[in-house]
Amino acid sequence: MTEISILYERSETDELGIRYTAEQQGVPLSFLPFHKVSMGIVGGEFRYRSVGRDLKGRLEETKVVINRTQGKHRRIAAATLLEGCGKEVLNPLQVEMFCQRKTWTMIRFWQNGVEVPDTVYIPCDVHDAVRGGGTHDNSESIMKLIHEELGEKVVLKSDEGTHGKGIYLATDRLALGEALQRIEPSVINPTGVVAQTYVNKWFYDLRIVVEKHGGGEAFCHPTAMARGGFKDFRTNTFLGNMVFRVELPRGVMAEAVKCGEALGKEKKAYVIALDAMPCFSKPVDEVREQLTPSFTELEGFFDRVVKAKQTKQDDFGYYTEQVEDAYDRYMSSEPYSEIQSAITASLNEAEDSVLFHEANACPDFWEQTRVVGGVDIASSLLSCAQSILDS
Secondary structure, rough: OOOEEEEEEEOOHHHHHHHHHHHHHOOOOOOEEOOOOEEEEEOOOOEEEEEEOOOOHHHHHEEEEEEOOOOOOHHHHHHHHHHHHHOOOEEEEEHHHHOOHHHHHHHHHHHHOOOOOOOOEEOOEEEEEEEOOEEEEHHHHHHHHHHHHHHEEEEEEOOOOOOOOOEEEEOOOHHHHHHHOOOOOOOOOOEEEEEEEEOOOOEEEEEEEEEEEOOOOOOOOOOOOEOOOOOOOOOOOOOOOOOEEEEOHHHHHHHHHHHEEEEEOOOOOOEEEEEEEEEEOOOOHHHHHHHHHHHHHHHHHHHHHHHHHHHOOOOOOHHHHHHHHHHHHOOOOOHHHHHHHHHHHHHHOOOOHHEEEEEEEOOOOOOOHHHOOOOHHHHHHHHHHHHHHOO
């Protein structure tokens, strides 16, 4: 009987990493598919099956499900169905719901006493359909509301966006108007406009992991991943920025715990990745001039990481070794050390002005967060699942 299962529709690097870790640790782990299956109530009982195969027995043997389905809406659907038939889910439905939209996340943070960047949600689409045909442009009203609340320099965001998609910086009225015309209802921004005051985060932001096991106290990992560079005001790594390990000041760790409690209050266990921005008063120009040569030199070391990732994953252990070796060389380099030192010094300086603004219930982790950030989320998820069984 396998009491812990992992649910996903396709096996990506992170899912392979969870299964690989379970094997290394001797943790029995079953697989539950969430693609081309039917789940629901038939004849007064819960059914779960694929074409020609009844999966109900496998589900009945499971007590805790690690939910790794891709896409926020799919994870919420999976968590709803699984919790509905009596299973413990990581992460729980409540956590998934509060992580779904940036505005919901920040409301929960704010309610729990966490400082967040000034943000407004305007429940009005830029273009409304008009009866009889055509559209009405609401951009003038939206711009007035944004400028009255936040001033001129703002960032527009997709409420459910990820990987830096749908994010626009507007430094004046003209730029704001042009940015608004690019916003349309979509999967990552179902309705309305989200605007946030521009935060001078210098050249990096933070990915911090907080978790809770078996009804105990929430805790924050002491190391985190800083994502930084000068290629774009968005520091997301999908846009070509670099990653660095950083030791977190105690004040930042305490705020991270408050964020976790805000999202997972009263839940037995969870693993949440938080995004935070240090806020600086001094301009970034001076540090850009100082660190740009180091970033340029570091790209050569990062190229080795990219090549290592091209290793076929048929032998996942070998693939992992190649990636780890490439990252070790990257992190041992002189330019990495110089940039890391600058980040560490500045973060200690900005300890009391770090703003939390987003949470992810299903983060990518096997390579950057695990190797560079020093947080093995695969082990965290398995430990959380086991803690629920033990409790």
